[in-house]
Amino acid sequence: MKVLEAEDLSVKYQDAEVLTGVTFSTSSGDFLGIVGPNGSGKTTLVRCILNLVPAAAGSVRLFGTANDRFDEWSRIGYVPQVSDGRKRGFPATVGEIVATGLLSRKRFPRRLTRKDCQTVDETLELLAIQDLKGRMIDRLSGGQRQRVFLARALVGEPELLLLDEPTAALDPSMRDQFYETLIAFSRRGGTVIIVTHDSGSIGRYAATLLYLDRRVIFFGSFQQFCRSERMTDYFGEHAQHLICHQHEGGALDR
Amino acid sequence: MIAEIFDALQYAFIQRALVAGSLIALNCSFLGLFLVLRRFALIGDGLAHVAFGTIGLGLLLHSHPIYVSVPLVMLASLWILMISEKAKIHGDAAIGLVAALGVATGVMLASVGRGFNVDLFSYLFGSILAISRGEVILSVMLSLVVLMVIVLFMNDLFAITYEEEYARVLGIKTRRMTSMLTICTALTVVLGIRVVGTMLISSLLIFPAVTALQVARCFRTAIIIAAASSVLSVVFGVFISYLFNLPTGATIVYVSFLLFGTAYLCGRLF
Amino acid sequence: MKSRTCLAVMLSLLITVHWGFPVHATDDPGPERLQVVATLFPLFDWARIIGGEKSDVNLLLPPGVEAHAFEPTPRDIVAINKADLFIYTGESMEPWVRNLLGSLTNRSLMIVDSSEGIDYMEEARHEGAGAEGQGRHDSIHDHEKEAARRHDPDHQHSRHHDKIEGHHHDRHGGKDPHIWLEFGNARKMVNHIARAFSEKDPASADLYLSRAAEYNNQLIQLEKAYEQTLAGCRHKTLVYGGHFAFGYLAARYGLKHISPYQGFTPDAEPTPKRIAELIDYMKQSGMKAIFFEEGIEPRVAKVLGRETGAQLLLLHGAHNVTKEEMARNVSYLSIMEENLERLTRGLECS
Structure with a gap:
């Protein structure tokens, strides 16, 4: 089943085209890495998929429904980029923030029950951050906050997980743990779309690659990417090898 | 002292001040917390200035100023939102713009209409002691509506206030919510103007919120502290002003400030 | 901070921006007529009576505008500069006149200070509020006793009275500008105006002076009516829900007044204790009326009325009149007659 279909998607910011003619799709169970240089429109693509930015042309379908009419938001978990300046001194605990991830499953009036609290606890345990539950969100380190946001995205048991640069503030061991969680999620049948500029390690986890630079440079499986002569021409052999980890043979094993 | 407080409670005008004042303060504290956290706190001040203009219109039309003000200030609040979204003007600039227009309207109408400028100015300070029974009933009903909406x-x-975009991905109609919040603010401001006046209304919106933010570690506590401090400042403000023969509105603001100071120190020490 | 600035801007705008023209008493601007500008309504009223068909009298205050907050606009100053006569109440009512004089270029303009030769009282306050502290209930009763004593006009400067006035002098220092609300003063002011007219237009001097004399007779009649009526009242204390302009009148007829306001401006909030005391006082004394001033919504008076069941009665200070009143052709005399009626009702005079 197609989880996400983007067709000929274009996004304009003021008059400049940020994205042009982006077409790709993912099916359930997929693990898609979106990579590209800074300013290539990765974040814009994610925001456009979620209908946070309007598309100038083209369409996005989520679970078969056009994204502007889509309303089954509980099927999607979203981990936005962590910016440091956000909401300094905001009076909320990790528990309260994670619980908001459950609101997409609720109809008016969105009340949280005792059972919801248990769900939150379980998710926090899953990510091994239950000790953070009573901490103020504002007092966490960037890495802790990214894990909290992952918990918030996972707590509603979504089918599609969209992550925007979720590993930026994580140290390497945390990062591996983080990816393990995502892999476990996709093994259970969940779809993962992850945006990262960390093209060096994405190949170890993602099965499919979307290389973006304002338009789609490459979309396909990692194997195809690494064997593609077109990509060798585009990146040069060295860079292609770095992405493919051919010196480790990582991506090709999967 | 206790006896004197009981004496004070005998008077209907004190009872009215306590009831209407506490309810409006309670509304203000809830709304204020969201507004302060969304960096939109000055909208109260801006809408109070708009209300100044609409009250001028009400006086000119010889109708009760509140009836004219409620719909017009609501529209103005939506207009502020629209400007700040569409016209690439920041929220504070949009507020300043609409507020200035409101005041200009008031001045213009006062000048055209002549002869009600003193009445118009009485709204600058309001008078919590001179609330009529009808105003109390109106305040109670509208306050209950606003409270219900908020609850x-x-x-x-909460979700929108922490992260608006994320709230949209949760399927929350953020624009509708924001409009609702500002409309509630508009309602509360118009009611509050009669009670504490244009000048003090933003203190009712801002003080409880910043007081709560000094000590609260979670949102639930923040709401409770804001609500408690707002009601306490009105109740203590009325009683202290009665006991020591001080102007009530100003006393309420001082009590709010005192609570804020205490909270600040607590926040530092613990 | 922001709102404070806004307030300042608003006030200054309102004070300076008055849109339009002073009201014309007569429309036909004959070249022979004396052009007269008067600041307050009583002066305007008297000038139009004395000048009659021989003058165009303009009221400087736009209708309904609060007199104490008024300052002339550039346009007003031009109008004054073009006039033959400019009549104002006195320095304490129109402090801006002093600055105005320097900017006038019309040498032939005659400026009339109608308060000349009138003894000012210290600013009238409701004695007893604020500074006296706990003894306030007592002070209200003291005042009633004092009022009774002062009923005889000869007692006007009783020792007690002086003490209170002295006390007030320390706190406020200002003079009570509302001289026109006492008939003796009013007669003096009418005479000033008539004399000014005569000097400007000596040919008609006799006419002006005889009109003034005739009018003063009417004032004397009304004064007598006040004296007789107010001598037999059940209550000697006015409860007043605004800023009290009737200090001269009250002093003349031995009335006392109390008001919830502590300061001078009716915009400022009265304190709850003061309101409570007034309620108690009115209940104890069986007072069935509370007076309020013109031009301002009597919110505090309404509260007192609701609590005590007392009736609200307008006591018109005649500073200025509204458009409607102007259209109804009210005059100083009619305003004062109505005031007497309401005083009779409110104080329960026989």
């Missing part, structure tokens, strides 16, 4: 949408508002 029903508490989680939605």
Whole structure:
């Protein structure tokens, strides 16, 4: 089943085209890495998929429904980029923030029950951050906050997980743990779309690659990417090898 | 002293001040917390200035100023939102713009209409002691509406306040919510103007919120502290002003400030 | 901070921006007529009576505008500069006149200070509020006793009275500008105006002076009516829900007044204790009326009325009149007659 279909998607910011003619799709169970240089429109693509930015042309379908009419938001978990300046001194605990991830499953009036609290606890345990539950969100380190946001995205048991640069503030061991969680999620049948500029390690986890630079440079499986002569021409052999980890043979094993 | 407080409670005008004042303060504290956290706190001040203009219009039309003000200030609040979204003007600039227009309208109408400028100015300070029974009933009803809206949408508002885009991905109609929040603010401001006046209304919106933010570690506590401090400042303000023969509105602001100072120190020490 | 700035801007705008023209008493601007500008309504009223068909009298205050906050606009100053006569109440009512004089270029303009030769009282306050502290209930009763004593006009400067006035002098220092609300003063002011007219237009001097004399007779009649009526009242204390302009009148007829306001401006909030005391006082004394001033919504008076069941009665200070009143052709005399009626009702005079 197609989880996400983007067709000929274009996004304009003021008059400049940020994205042009982006077409790709993912099916359930997929693990898609979106990579590209800074300013290539990765974040814009994610925001456009979620209908946070309007598309100038083209369409996005989520679970078969056009994204502007889509309303089954509980099927999607979203981990936005962590910016440091956000909401300094905001009076909320990790528990309260994670619980908001459950609101997409609720109809008016969105009340949280005792059972919801248990769900939150379980998710926090899953990510091994239950000790953070009573901490103020504002007092966490960037890495802790990214894990909290992952918990918030996972707590509603979504089918599609969209992550925007979720590993930026994580140290390497945390990062591996983080990816393990995502892999476990996709093994259970969940779809993962992850945006990262960390093209060096994405190949170890993602099965499919979307290389973006304002338009789609490459979309396909990692194997195809690494064997593609077109990509060798585009990146040069060295860079292609770095992405493919051919010196480790990582991506090709999967 | 206790006896004197009981004496004070005998008077209907004190009872009215306590009831209407506490309810409006309670509304203000809830709304204020969301507004302060969304960096939109000055909208109260801006809408109070708009209300100044609409009250001028009400006086000119010889109708009760509140009836004219409620719909017009609501429209103005939506207009502020629209400007700040569409016209690439920041929220504070949009507020300043609409507020200035409101005041200009008031001045213009006062000048055209002649002869009600003193009445118009009495709204600058309001008078919590001179609330009529009708105003109390109106305040109670509208306050209950606003309170109900806030309680029903508490989680939605919380999500939006923390992160608006994320709230949209949760399926929350953020634009509708924000409009609702500003409309509630508009209602509360118009009611509050009669009670504490244009000048003090933003203190009712801002003080309880910043007081709560000094000590609260979670949102639930923040709401409770804001609500408690707002009601306490009105109740203590009325009684202290009665006991020591001080102007009530100003006393309320001082009590709010005192509570804020205490909270600040607590926040530093613990 | 922001709102404070806004307030300042608003006030200054309102004070300076008055849109339009002073009201014309007569429309036909004959070249022979004396052009007269008067600041307050009583002066305007008297000038139009004395000048009659021989003058165009303009009221400087736009209708309904609060007199104490008024300052002339550039346009007003031009109008004054073009006039033959400019009549104002006195320095304490129109402090801006002093600055105005320097900017006038019309040498032939005659400026009339109608307060000349009138003894000012210290600013009238409701004595007893604020500074006296706990003894306030007592002070209200003291005042009633004092009022009774002062009923005889000869007692006007009783020792007690002086003490209170002295006390007030320390706190406020200002003079009570509302001289026109006492008939003796009013007669003096009418005479000033008539004399000014005569000097400007000596040919008609006799006419002006005889009109003034005739009018003063009417004032004397009304004064007598006040004296007789107010001598037999059940209550000697006015409860007043605004800023009290009737200090001269009250002093003349031995009335006392109390008001919830502590300061001078009716915009400022009265304190709850003061309101409570007034309620108690009115209940104890069986007072069935509370007076309020013109031009301002009597919110505090309404509260007192609701609590005590007392009736609200307008006591018109005649500073200025509204458009409607102007259209109804009210005059100083009619305003004062109505005031007497309401005083009779409110104080329960026989």
